Amino acid sequence: MNHDVCLTCEGVERWLGEDESRVHALRGVSLTLEAGTVHAVVGPSGCGKSTLLYILGLLDQADAGSIAIKAEPVSHLPDDELAQRRNALIGFIFQFHFLLEDFSAQENVMIPMRRLGRLPENGMRDRARELLDAVGLGTKGARPSRHLSGGEQQRVAIARALANDPDVILADEPTGNLDTENSHRAFSLLQGIVAERGKALLLVTHNPQIAGLCDWTHEMEDGRIVNARQRA
Ligand SMILES: Nc1ncnc2c1ncn2[C@@H]1O[C@H](COP(=O)(O)OP(=O)(O)OP(=O)(O)O)[C@@H](O)[C@H]1O
């Protein structure tokens, strides 16, 4: 296994909300994600899991602390630079996939590639086809995503997250709205990609079976990681 560090954060703090409803959502979170490793974040509702993922995914900014992706500090970059890093280095999978439902599976997977603008049209189409093939949807690329099942839509979301070949994949309850069989299938797919392609995966999950399959489990409570354990 390759032990390059893909992402680190140190002492991340985040306040959310206004005035009396202000919440200290993250109270000094540090972690390291190495290439080829799968990490679970677990903890009760409201403990800060999604807030942490959004900050690591450069979708939100920390009030204190630092984040480095591939050894480059990114916390203080201007918005356009952050957006560029996010597009190129991070794949995000949300609990509800947010596919454009009138667009085909293939067009959905091409959206991040269009944003990055590195490939010509044909190159983007070919890559989307390969990614859909890898998630078992090789024959369904032309279908509007609203005509796919929930499990298939989540697999399109996985392919979309991989579109720009990110180093880090962040997933917020990626299997939360799937049945057991489809959750395990989506998880195995991600696990395989991490192992084969040396990516780092951090996923929020309420499913103890899935957390048990991860290399590391980070347990959060009230804005902090209170326990981090490696799989036996
Ligand atoms: N935009 C916001 N404004 C104010 N408070 C917020 C905002 N977003 C989240 N919070 C609060 O910050 C805390 C952490 O929220 P977060 O969404 O990170 O929790 P979570 O661990 O992902 O929970 P769940 O398991 O329910 O998804 C909670 O107390 C939440 O109410």
Ligand SMILES: [Mg+2]
């Ligand atoms: Mg959440």
